[in-house]
Amino acid sequence: MKVNTQSVNFNADQKLLDFVQTKMNKLDLFYDKVIQSDVYLKVENTSDKENKIFEARVSVPGDSLIVKKQCKTFEEGVDIGVASLERQLKKRKDKLRA
Numbered sequence: 001m002k003v004n005t006q007s008v009n010f011n012a013d014q015k016l017l018d019f020v021q022t023k024m025n026k027l028d029l030f031y032d033k034v035i036q037s038d039v040y041l042k043v044e045n046t047s048d049k050e051n052k053i054f055e056a057r058v059s060v061p062g063d064s065l066i067v068k069k070q071c072k073t074f075e076e077g078v079d080i081g082v083a084s085l086e087r088q089l090k091k092r093k094d095k096l097r098a
Helices: 012-028 074-095
Strands: 002-008 035-042 053-062 063-071
Touching: 002 012, 012 035, 012 074, 053 074, 063 074
Parallel strands: 002 035
Antiparallel strands: 035 053, 053 063
């Protein structure tokens, strides 16, 4: 799957980009018709500790699934976001089978 990753308001290091790529590639196990995904990593300029935002749009035939999570670290946001996308993809696959 093609994953387009963009970092907003900061420069993401290669380790974080590789982590995002690895996690997003696991979505292919649940639904093999994923076309591409766009990932946005954002840092909000606030005093709040939970200022890291993970946003992903996964394109599948005829639709796109969107997830937005705000957490203390990007890794935590990616884990929670990918888990949410897994559930959405499984639900979509079950609906198509029925």
